[in-house]
Amino acid sequence: MGLTLAEKIIQNHLVSGELKPGSEIALRIDQTLTQDATGTMAYLEFETMGVPRVRTECSVAYIDHNTLQSGFENADDHKFIQSMAKKYGLYFSRPGNGICHQVHLERFGKPGKTLIGSDSHTPTGGGIGMLALGAGGLDVAVAMGGGAYFITMPKMYKVNLTGKLRDFVTAKDVSLEILRILSVKGGVGAIIEWGGEGVKTLSVPERATIANMGTELGATSSIFPSDEVTRQFLKAQGREEDFVALASDEDAEYDRVIDIDLSALKPLIACPHSPDNVVTVESLKGKKVDQVCIGSCTNSSLWDMLKVAALLKGKVIHPEVSLSISPGSKQVLSMLADCGALSDIIASGARVLECACGPCIGMGFSPNSGGVSLRTFNRNFEGRSGVADGQIYLVSPETAVAAALTGEITDPGTMGSFPKVEMPKQFKIDDRAILPPAAEDEAKELSIFRGPNIKPFPEGHVLEDEIKAPLILKVGDNITTDHIMPAGAKILPYRSNIPFLSQFCFGVCDKTFAERAQAAGQSIVIGGSNYGQGSSREHAALVPLYLGVRAVVAKSFARIHAANLINAGILPLTFENPKDYELFSQGDGLILQDIFAGMDAGKVTMVDENTGKRAVLLCDFTERQKKILKLGGLLKYVGQGNK
Numbered sequence: 001m002g003l004t005l006a007e008k009i010i011q012n013h014l015v016s017g018e019l020k021p022g023s024e025i026a027l028r029i030d031q032t033l034t035q036d037a038t039g040t041m042a043y044l045e046f047e048t049m050g051v052p053r054v055r056t057e058c059s060v061a062y063i064d065h066n067t068l069q070s071g072f073e074n075a076d077d078h079k080f081i082q083s084m085a086k087k088y089g090l091y092f093s094r095p096g097n098g099i100c101h102q103v104h105l106e107r108f109g110k111p112g113k114t115l116i117g118s119d120s121h122t123p124t125g126g127g128i129g130m131l132a133l134g135a136g137g138l139d140v141a142v143a144m145g146g147g148a149y150f151i152t153m154p155k156m157y158k159v160n161l162t163g164k165l166r167d168f169v170t171a172k173d174v175s176l177e178i179l180r181i182l183s184v185k186g187g188v189g190a191i192i193e194w195g196g197e198g199v200k201t202l203s204v205p206e207r208a209t210i211a212n213m214g215t216e217l218g219a220t221s222s223i224f225p226s227d228e229v230t231r232q233f234l235k236a237q238g239r240e241e242d243f244v245a246l247a248s249d250e251d252a253e254y255d256r257v258i259d260i261d262l263s264a265l266k267p268l269i270a271c272p273h274s275p276d277n278v279v280t281v282e283s284l285k286g287k288k289v290d291q292v293c294i295g296s297c298t299n300s301s302l303w304d305m306l307k308v309a310a311l312l313k314g315k316v317i318h319p320e321v322s323l324s325i326s327p328g329s330k331q332v333l334s335m336l337a338d339c340g341a342l343s344d345i346i347a348s349g350a351r352v353l354e355c356a357c358g359p360c361i362g363m364g365f366s367p368n369s370g371g372v373s374l375r376t377f378n379r380n381f382e383g384r385s386g387v388a389d390g391q392i393y394l395v396s397p398e399t400a401v402a403a404a405l406t407g408e409i410t411d412p413g414t415m416g417s418f419p420k421v422e423m424p425k426q427f428k429i430d431d432r433a434i435l436p437p438a439a440e441d442e443a444k445e446l447s448i449f450r451g452p453n454i455k456p457f458p459e460g461h462v463l464e465d466e467i468k469a470p471l472i473l474k475v476g477d478n479i480t481t482d483h484i485m486p487a488g489a490k491i492l493p494y495r496s497n498i499p500f501l502s503q504f505c506f507g508v509c510d511k512t513f514a515e516r517a518q519a520a521g522q523s524i525v526i527g528g529s530n531y532g533q534g535s536s537r538e539h540a541a542l543v544p545l546y547l548g549v550r551a552v553v554a555k556s557f558a559r560i561h562a563a564n565l566i567n568a569g570i571l572p573l574t575f576e577n578p579k580d581y582e583l584f585s586q587g588d589g590l591i592l593q594d595i596f597a598g599m600d601a602g603k604v605t606m607v608d609e610n611t612g613k614r615a616v617l618l619c620d621f622t623e624r625q626k627k628i629l630k631l632g633g634l635l636k637y638v639g640q641g642n643k
């Protein structure tokens with residue numbers, strides 16, 4: 001039997017384990033990336049490991065999330081990261097140089113390589129044929145130190161594309177279509193490989209849009225073959241030597257095959273508050289729109305921006321709409337300027353923001369109260385825009401422009417014929433905003449800049465055989481890390497200050513949580529299915545750890561969050577019978593009994609000490625995970641010389 005493309009890359013990087021779905025595998029990691037919101041913590045963790053220099057082929061530290069600098073906090077953290085990068089052998093992508101995933105695709109990504117990043121949208125690199133995975137900061141720190149990255153061997157799904165996208169229908173609509181089919185949990189435990197004749201019609205940036213949003217399916221990663229289209233992209237980036245042709249074997253077997261006819265797709269839109277809440281744009285025609293935001297790591301490539309500029313050219317946006325445009329990188333922005341497209345954007349009345357995540361993570365540009373905002377982003381979780389009642393819809397750049405011009409949701413296909421847009425043969429290459437590390441000799445002498453916003457991070461607890469703690473919070477299905485540890489302009493600058501962040505933990509669900517948890521000393525949280533979906537932020541584990549959460553019991557977990565809980569020394573336990581979720585109520589006094597024997601048997605019992613109600617919980621941990629949990633977290637495990 002042949003291998004899928006992902007299986008081939010896994011096989012080439014396998015440190016331990018077997019290519020058997022469900023078993024634990026360890027991968028050698030060629031490249032890492034961090035962004036500043038997760039990076040500060042990752043580098044603090046890396047520092048404690050005492051490794052003199054990163055041991056990957058290439059590691060890059062990006063600054064793209066926290067660029068408001070409304071106080072000293074961000075500026076200090078940026079200087080800290082810059083000094084770490086210089087000393088420890090990383091490239092440093094300066095603030096303003098662009099969004100990590102866009103820049104990595106342009107300047108560093110290589111087909112066939114493994115990449116992990118402390119950001120859940122790292123699979124964007126799958127657009128160029130990499131096996132790219134999102135991970136917690138601590139896992140990235142370990143990989144920078146030369147350690148392997150451990151995951152559960154995923155199942156293999158294939159999406160077979162036929163046909164060709166029609167004008168005004170885009171890669172974003174493909175992403176929304178697969179979300180409509182599979183839902184936000186449909187990709188959990190799987191790598192999604194995109195293939196079929198239709199793939200050849202998609203450019204690398206379009207493939208990257210699709211790979212990027214595979215994260216919203218809960219998928220471990222998404223990947224495209226590396227073919228002639230990939231070669232042309234790398235050539236245009238002056239990196240043809242990085243090209244290798246890669247494809248799955250003809251007789252590769254998949255656990256599931258999904259067919260999508262590109263020619264039959266229509267413009268789609270995801271409604272509040274979930275990326276899988278997808279309907280056709282046509283069905284919402286006429287709904288008044290207050291705000292439109294174009295950008296994010298999903299839709300900020302030169303191709304997207306050139307289309308936007310061409311559609312805006314000679315027109316002025318609707319007086320009731322505020323439009324923001326954030327190009328994905330300095331390369332994109334300067335090429336827009338050189339060809340005059342930027343002038344068309346400015347003339348339309350758009351507000352041009354810097355090349356960063358910006359509104360996508362609530363760093364400014366929140367909508368008005370109850371406002372309808374159409375965004376070309378990948379997530380529309382509740383409260384993420386910075387406004388609790390903001391009505392956020394996810395759309396393609398074409399649909400975004402149509403709404404910005406008309407003031408209402410409009411099928412872009414009704415706007416006349418599609419303007420001619422041509423991609424230049426060569427990208428403009430200017431890497432002066434990417435600072436290389438110091439040479440080894442010089443590096444030894446360098447010191448690290450540290451601002452007062454950097455506070456010690458919490459230590460995990462050595463596991464005891466019994467945990468007795470109140471059920472401090474019970475939440476429903478699809479709780480995101482934006483619920484557990486919100487971001488946004490007011491909070492994001494404190495990512496290196498866990499005590500400060502802790503006040504906001506679970507604030508979207510229950511404003512009293514932090515105070516109650518701290519008063520309880522230690523506690524247990526119960527969640528529904530797909531608990532912890534969304535971002536890779538390990539803060540959604542470190543902050544609960546700081547507040548005394550010892551175990552999270554859920555119907556199921558999102559992959560990266562479950563790993564982050566284990567890394568922090570918090571038990572992620574799953575109901576054997578999901579109906580047992582109903583048995584417990586907030587305030588119950590819970591006991592987790594005989595944990596050590598239970599871990600070996602794969603099951604522990606949770607009892608309500610007052611009523612005697614009990615539930616069997618699955619704890620199917622690997623030997624490595626058991627050791628990490630018993631010691632109180634990955635840092636302690638690594639500190640004992642384990643990799």
Ligand code: MIC
Pocket residue numbers: 037038065118119120121134361487534535536537
């Ligand atoms: C996101 O899109 O939610 C983020 C902000 O990029 C996060 C990382 C973070 O919380 O810092 C992610 O996707 O992992």
Ligand code: SF4
Pocket residue numbers: 065099119121296297298356357360361377378
């Ligand atoms: Fe940045 Fe948004 Fe992409 Fe996250 S999803 S990396 S916040 S642009």
